[in-house]
Amino acid sequence: MGRIKDEMRRQLELRGYSRGTIKTYLQHAKNFVKFHRKSPLELGPKALESYLYHITSRRRVSVSYRNQAISALKFLYVKVLGRPFMTDDLPRPKKEHKLPTVLSMEEVHRLLRSIRNRKHLAILMLAYSAGLRVSEVVRLRMADIDVQRCMIHVRGGKGRKDRYTVLSETALKTLEEYAHYYRPVGWLFPGQRRGRHLSTRTVQKVVADAGRKAGIGKRLTTHTLRHSFATHLLENGTALRYIQELLGHRSTKTTQIYTHVTRKDLARIISPLDRISMLKNDTTNSPKGTEIRLKGGP
Numbered sequence: 001m002g003r004i005k006d007e008m009r010r011q012l013e014l015r016g017y018s019r020g021t022i023k024t025y026l027q028h029a030k031n032f033v034k035f036h037r038k039s040p041l042e043l044g045p046k047a048l049e050s051y052l053y054h055i056t057s058r059r060r061v062s063v064s065y066r067n068q069a070i071s072a073l074k075f076l077y078v079k080v081l082g083r084p085f086m087t088d089d090l091p092r093p094k095k096e097h098k099l100p101t102v103l104s105m106e107e108v109h110r111l112l113r114s115i116r117n118r119k120h121l122a123i124l125m126l127a128y129s130a131g132l133r134v135s136e137v138v139r140l141r142m143a144d145i146d147v148q149r150c151m152i153h154v155r156g157g158k159g160r161k162d163r164y165t166v167l168s169e170t171a172l173k174t175l176e177e178y179a180h181y182y183r184p185v186g187w188l189f190p191g192q193r194r195g196r197h198l199s200t201r202t203v204q205k206v207v208a209d210a211g212r213k214a215g216i217g218k219r220l221t222t223h224t225l226r227h228s229f230a231t232h233l234l235e236n237g238t239a240l241r242y243i244q245e246l247l248g249h250r251s252t253k254t255t256q257i258y259t260h261v262t263r264k265d266l267a268r269i270i271s272p273l274d275r276i277s278m279l280k281n282d283t284t285n286s287p288k289g290t291e292i293r294l295k296g297g298p
Contacts, residue, residue, distance in 0.1 A: 001033050004040060008080045015079075016160060020135060028072035040076060045086050048073060052090070063093045099260055100227035101218050108228060114214040120206045122171070122178040123189055123198075126152070127222050129168035131229035131247050133158065134200045134222035140188040142179075147172065154248065163248045230255070234262045 008029060012022045029040075035051050036043055055061050055069060070090055077086040103111065108128060115121040127137045136154050144153040150167045184190055187197040203222055211220035218224070226247070233243050244255040 001030075001039060004076075004080065005029065008076055011079050012075070018156075018158075018160065024068060025072040025075060028069045029076050032069075032073060032076075040081060045089065048086060048090060056093075063095065066093050100231075100257065101220070101224050102231045103216070103218070103220075103224060103228045105232060107214070107216055107218075108225070110214040111210050111216060111220075114210050115206075118174075118178045118181055119189065120210070122175050123203055124207065124210065124222075124225065125168070125171040125174050127203075128225040128229055129171040130165045131226050131233075132165070133226060134203050137222070138189055138198045138200055138203060141186060142184060142188055145172075145175065145188070158248060161248055163245065165246045165248075227258070230258045231262050234258050 005026060009022060009026060012025060017025070032048075032051050033040060035054060036047055038047075051073075052066065052069065056066060061069075070087075070092060074087045074090070078084045112121065112124060112128075115124060123137055126132060126140070127134070130152050132152075132154065135158075139156070140152070140154075144155065145167065146153060146164075147167070150169070150172070151164045152167050154163050154165060156162065186195075189198040190196070191198045191202070200222075207220050207222050207225070211218070230243050230247060233246075234240065240252060240255055240259070243258070244252050247255060249255045
Protein backbone atom coordinates (compact mmCIF):
# COMPACT_ATOMS: atom_id res chain seq x y z
CA MET A 1 0.00 0.00 0.00
CA GLY A 2 3.01 2.27 0.53
CA ARG A 3 3.65 2.94 -3.16
CA ILE A 4 -0.06 3.30 -3.90
CA LYS A 5 -0.40 5.82 -1.06
CA ASP A 6 2.55 7.83 -2.37
CA GLU A 7 1.09 7.85 -5.87
CA MET A 8 -2.33 8.87 -4.57
CA ARG A 9 -0.76 11.78 -2.70
CA ARG A 10 1.16 12.79 -5.82
CA GLN A 11 -1.95 12.73 -8.02
CA LEU A 12 -3.92 14.75 -5.46
CA GLU A 13 -1.17 17.35 -5.25
CA LEU A 14 -0.87 17.54 -9.04
CA ARG A 15 -4.59 18.36 -9.25
CA GLY A 16 -4.29 21.12 -6.67
CA TYR A 17 -6.30 19.52 -3.85
CA SER A 18 -5.98 21.28 -0.50
CA ARG A 19 -3.85 19.82 2.28
CA GLY A 20 -6.97 19.06 4.28
CA THR A 21 -8.60 17.15 1.42
CA ILE A 22 -5.41 15.22 0.69
CA LYS A 23 -5.15 14.15 4.33
CA THR A 24 -8.83 13.14 4.40
CA TYR A 25 -8.72 11.14 1.15
CA LEU A 26 -5.59 9.28 2.22
CA GLN A 27 -7.22 8.41 5.54
CA HIS A 28 -10.30 7.02 3.79
CA ALA A 29 -8.09 4.87 1.54
CA LYS A 30 -6.18 3.66 4.60
CA ASN A 31 -9.42 2.75 6.41
CA PHE A 32 -10.63 0.82 3.36
CA VAL A 33 -7.40 -1.22 3.13
CA LYS A 34 -7.37 -1.82 6.89
CA PHE A 35 -10.95 -3.12 6.76
CA HIS A 36 -10.19 -5.73 4.06
CA ARG A 37 -6.53 -6.33 5.00
CA LYS A 38 -5.65 -6.60 1.34
CA SER A 39 -4.13 -4.41 -1.34
CA PRO A 40 -6.68 -2.40 -3.37
CA LEU A 41 -5.34 -4.22 -6.45
CA GLU A 42 -6.62 -7.53 -5.05
CA LEU A 43 -10.16 -6.30 -4.41
CA GLY A 44 -13.24 -6.16 -6.65
CA PRO A 45 -16.36 -3.96 -6.78
CA LYS A 46 -18.09 -5.99 -4.05
CA ALA A 47 -15.31 -5.06 -1.66
CA LEU A 48 -16.22 -1.39 -2.08
CA GLU A 49 -19.88 -2.12 -1.43
CA SER A 50 -19.16 -4.19 1.68
CA TYR A 51 -16.95 -1.44 3.13
CA LEU A 52 -19.56 1.25 2.50
CA TYR A 53 -22.22 -0.99 4.02
CA HIS A 54 -19.99 -1.44 7.07
CA ILE A 55 -19.51 2.26 7.73
CA THR A 56 -23.21 2.89 7.07
CA SER A 57 -24.78 0.11 9.15
CA ARG A 58 -22.15 -0.54 11.81
CA ARG A 59 -20.44 2.77 12.36
CA ARG A 60 -23.50 4.82 11.40
CA VAL A 61 -21.46 7.68 9.99
CA SER A 62 -23.01 10.84 8.54
CA VAL A 63 -24.06 11.23 4.93
CA SER A 64 -21.26 13.73 4.34
CA TYR A 65 -18.70 11.23 5.67
CA ARG A 66 -20.01 8.52 3.34
CA ASN A 67 -19.90 10.86 0.36
CA GLN A 68 -16.35 11.78 1.30
CA ALA A 69 -15.38 8.10 1.49
CA ILE A 70 -16.93 7.41 -1.93
CA SER A 71 -15.11 10.37 -3.49
CA ALA A 72 -11.80 9.22 -2.00
CA LEU A 73 -12.23 5.63 -3.20
CA LYS A 74 -13.29 6.80 -6.65
CA PHE A 75 -10.15 8.90 -6.87
CA LEU A 76 -8.06 5.93 -5.78
CA TYR A 77 -9.46 3.53 -8.37
CA VAL A 78 -10.03 5.95 -11.26
CA LYS A 79 -7.11 8.41 -11.06
CA VAL A 80 -4.47 6.30 -9.32
CA LEU A 81 -5.10 2.65 -10.25
CA GLY A 82 -6.84 3.25 -13.61
CA ARG A 83 -9.80 0.98 -12.82
CA PRO A 84 -12.93 3.11 -13.33
CA PHE A 85 -15.14 0.00 -13.67
CA MET A 86 -14.65 -0.58 -9.94
CA THR A 87 -16.72 2.45 -8.99
CA ASP A 88 -19.33 2.57 -11.78
CA ASP A 89 -22.20 1.29 -9.64
CA LEU A 90 -21.32 2.78 -6.26
CA PRO A 91 -24.56 4.18 -4.76
CA ARG A 92 -24.48 7.72 -3.41
CA PRO A 93 -26.58 8.36 -0.29
CA LYS A 94 -29.40 10.84 -0.54
CA LYS A 95 -28.47 14.36 0.46
CA GLU A 96 -29.42 15.54 3.92
CA HIS A 97 -31.24 18.83 4.21
CA LYS A 98 -30.31 19.89 7.72
CA LEU A 99 -30.55 23.47 8.86
CA PRO A 100 -27.41 24.93 10.44
CA THR A 101 -27.16 25.57 14.17
CA VAL A 102 -27.29 29.30 14.80
CA LEU A 103 -26.66 31.28 17.97
CA SER A 104 -28.70 34.31 18.92
CA MET A 105 -26.79 37.56 19.30
CA GLU A 106 -27.27 37.30 23.06
CA GLU A 107 -25.73 33.81 23.02
CA VAL A 108 -22.74 35.08 21.01
CA HIS A 109 -22.32 37.82 23.61
CA ARG A 110 -22.38 35.27 26.44
CA LEU A 111 -19.93 33.03 24.58
CA LEU A 112 -17.39 35.82 24.10
CA ARG A 113 -17.79 37.06 27.67
CA SER A 114 -16.90 33.62 28.98
CA ILE A 115 -13.39 33.75 27.46
CA ARG A 116 -10.53 35.19 29.50
CA ASN A 117 -7.57 34.20 27.31
CA ARG A 118 -6.70 37.12 24.97
CA LYS A 119 -5.59 34.86 22.14
CA HIS A 120 -8.69 32.70 22.27
CA LEU A 121 -10.95 35.75 22.43
CA ALA A 122 -9.27 37.31 19.38
CA ILE A 123 -9.68 34.06 17.41
CA LEU A 124 -13.39 33.68 18.17
CA MET A 125 -14.10 37.37 17.61
CA LEU A 126 -12.49 37.21 14.16
CA ALA A 127 -14.26 33.95 13.29
CA TYR A 128 -17.69 35.38 14.15
CA SER A 129 -17.23 38.98 13.01
CA ALA A 130 -15.86 37.99 9.58
CA GLY A 131 -17.62 34.66 8.96
CA LEU A 132 -14.35 32.72 8.72
CA ARG A 133 -13.93 28.97 8.46
CA VAL A 134 -11.73 27.46 11.17
CA SER A 135 -9.06 26.60 8.59
CA GLU A 136 -9.09 30.23 7.42
CA VAL A 137 -8.77 31.85 10.83
CA VAL A 138 -5.79 29.71 11.91
CA ARG A 139 -3.97 30.43 8.63
CA LEU A 140 -4.24 34.20 8.86
CA ARG A 141 -0.95 36.07 8.74
CA MET A 142 -0.18 39.48 10.18
CA ALA A 143 -0.10 40.94 6.66
CA ASP A 144 -3.68 39.74 5.98
CA ILE A 145 -5.15 42.28 8.42
CA ASP A 146 -5.72 45.49 6.45
CA VAL A 147 -6.27 48.04 9.20
CA GLN A 148 -6.52 51.01 6.84
CA ARG A 149 -9.38 49.53 4.80
CA CYS A 150 -10.89 47.55 7.70
CA MET A 151 -10.69 44.37 5.65
CA ILE A 152 -9.33 40.84 6.11
CA HIS A 153 -7.60 39.18 3.17
CA VAL A 154 -8.50 35.48 3.21
CA ARG A 155 -5.92 33.63 1.12
CA GLY A 156 -6.52 30.18 -0.32
CA GLY A 157 -9.95 29.59 1.18
CA LYS A 158 -12.13 26.66 0.20
CA GLY A 159 -11.57 25.89 -3.47
CA ARG A 160 -8.25 27.78 -3.24
CA LYS A 161 -10.12 31.06 -3.63
CA ASP A 162 -8.91 34.37 -2.22
CA ARG A 163 -11.45 36.89 -0.95
CA TYR A 164 -11.87 39.91 1.27
CA THR A 165 -14.21 40.06 4.22
CA VAL A 166 -15.01 42.67 6.85
CA LEU A 167 -12.79 43.57 9.80
CA SER A 168 -14.89 44.57 12.79
CA GLU A 169 -13.72 47.60 14.79
CA THR A 170 -14.50 45.72 18.00
CA ALA A 171 -12.54 42.68 16.83
CA LEU A 172 -9.66 44.92 15.74
CA LYS A 173 -9.41 46.46 19.21
CA THR A 174 -9.22 43.01 20.79
CA LEU A 175 -6.74 41.92 18.12
CA GLU A 176 -4.48 44.90 18.88
CA GLU A 177 -4.53 44.04 22.59
CA TYR A 178 -3.66 40.43 21.77
CA ALA A 179 -0.83 41.46 19.40
CA HIS A 180 0.61 43.86 21.97
CA TYR A 181 0.67 41.10 24.59
CA TYR A 182 1.76 38.09 22.46
CA ARG A 183 3.87 39.82 19.76
CA PRO A 184 3.08 37.32 16.96
CA VAL A 185 5.40 37.20 13.94
CA GLY A 186 4.34 35.66 10.62
CA TRP A 187 1.30 33.63 11.58
CA LEU A 188 -1.28 35.74 13.37
CA PHE A 189 -2.05 32.81 15.70
CA PRO A 190 1.12 30.69 15.98
CA GLY A 191 0.99 27.21 17.43
CA GLN A 192 3.30 25.59 19.95
CA ARG A 193 5.53 24.14 17.24
CA ARG A 194 7.99 26.64 15.84
CA GLY A 195 6.93 28.03 12.45
CA ARG A 196 3.47 26.43 12.55
CA HIS A 197 0.07 28.03 12.99
CA LEU A 198 -2.42 27.03 15.66
CA SER A 199 -4.21 23.77 14.88
CA THR A 200 -7.89 23.69 13.93
CA ARG A 201 -8.45 21.07 16.63
CA THR A 202 -7.27 23.50 19.30
CA VAL A 203 -9.70 26.18 18.10
CA GLN A 204 -12.62 23.72 18.03
CA LYS A 205 -11.83 22.76 21.63
CA VAL A 206 -11.75 26.44 22.62
CA VAL A 207 -15.22 26.96 21.12
CA ALA A 208 -16.68 23.85 22.76
CA ASP A 209 -15.21 24.75 26.18
CA ALA A 210 -16.45 28.34 25.91
CA GLY A 211 -19.93 27.11 25.00
CA ARG A 212 -20.10 24.90 28.08
CA LYS A 213 -18.78 27.68 30.30
CA ALA A 214 -21.37 30.11 28.90
CA GLY A 215 -24.15 27.61 29.56
CA ILE A 216 -25.15 27.29 25.91
CA GLY A 217 -26.91 23.97 25.37
CA LYS A 218 -26.32 23.79 21.62
CA ARG A 219 -23.50 21.73 20.12
CA LEU A 220 -20.97 24.35 19.05
CA THR A 221 -18.19 24.37 16.49
CA THR A 222 -16.34 27.25 14.88
CA HIS A 223 -18.67 26.81 11.89
CA THR A 224 -21.59 27.67 14.18
CA LEU A 225 -20.08 31.15 14.49
CA ARG A 226 -19.85 31.37 10.69
CA HIS A 227 -23.51 30.35 10.37
CA SER A 228 -24.47 32.91 13.01
CA PHE A 229 -22.52 35.66 11.22
CA ALA A 230 -24.43 35.05 7.97
CA THR A 231 -27.83 34.75 9.67
CA HIS A 232 -27.38 37.92 11.73
CA LEU A 233 -26.31 39.87 8.63
CA LEU A 234 -29.40 38.67 6.79
CA GLU A 235 -31.66 39.55 9.70
CA ASN A 236 -30.19 43.04 9.76
CA GLY A 237 -30.98 43.63 6.09
CA THR A 238 -27.71 42.76 4.31
CA ALA A 239 -28.36 41.55 0.75
CA LEU A 240 -27.82 37.84 0.13
CA ARG A 241 -25.41 38.61 -2.70
CA TYR A 242 -23.04 40.49 -0.36
CA ILE A 243 -23.22 37.71 2.22
CA GLN A 244 -22.29 35.23 -0.51
CA GLU A 245 -19.16 37.24 -1.31
CA LEU A 246 -18.16 37.59 2.34
CA LEU A 247 -18.53 33.85 2.94
CA GLY A 248 -16.79 32.89 -0.29
CA HIS A 249 -19.65 30.78 -1.65
CA ARG A 250 -19.52 29.95 -5.34
CA SER A 251 -23.29 30.04 -5.71
CA THR A 252 -26.13 31.88 -4.00
CA LYS A 253 -27.83 28.48 -3.65
CA THR A 254 -25.37 27.66 -0.85
CA THR A 255 -26.03 30.98 0.88
CA GLN A 256 -29.81 30.66 0.57
CA ILE A 257 -29.89 28.11 3.39
CA TYR A 258 -29.73 31.07 5.80
CA THR A 259 -33.09 32.30 4.59
CA HIS A 260 -34.54 29.22 6.32
CA VAL A 261 -33.12 30.08 9.74
CA THR A 262 -33.46 33.85 9.85
CA ARG A 263 -36.10 35.38 12.14
CA LYS A 264 -36.33 38.55 10.04
CA ASP A 265 -39.50 37.51 8.21
CA LEU A 266 -40.68 34.78 10.58
CA ALA A 267 -40.96 37.36 13.37
CA ARG A 268 -43.61 39.19 11.35
CA ILE A 269 -45.83 36.12 11.20
CA ILE A 270 -48.40 35.96 13.97
CA SER A 271 -49.64 32.55 15.06
CA PRO A 272 -53.42 32.16 14.62
CA LEU A 273 -53.62 31.29 18.34
CA ASP A 274 -52.08 34.66 19.20
CA ARG A 275 -54.58 36.39 16.91
CA ILE A 276 -57.41 34.71 18.80
CA SER A 277 -55.97 35.89 22.13
CA MET A 278 -55.73 39.45 20.80
CA LEU A 279 -59.40 39.58 19.85
CA LYS A 280 -61.51 41.69 22.19
CA ASN A 281 -64.32 39.83 23.84
CA ASP A 282 -67.53 40.84 22.14
CA THR A 283 -70.09 40.00 24.80
CA THR A 284 -72.99 41.09 22.63
CA ASN A 285 -72.17 38.68 19.82
CA SER A 286 -70.52 35.85 21.73
CA PRO A 287 -72.79 33.19 23.20
CA LYS A 288 -72.33 32.57 26.91
CA GLY A 289 -69.93 29.84 27.91
CA THR A 290 -67.64 30.08 24.89
CA GLU A 291 -64.83 32.09 26.52
CA ILE A 292 -61.39 30.47 26.63
CA ARG A 293 -60.28 30.21 30.24
CA LEU A 294 -56.54 29.65 30.86
CA LYS A 295 -56.55 30.29 34.59
CA GLY A 296 -58.69 29.47 37.59
CA GLY A 297 -59.89 26.00 36.65
CA PRO A 298 -62.96 24.99 34.60
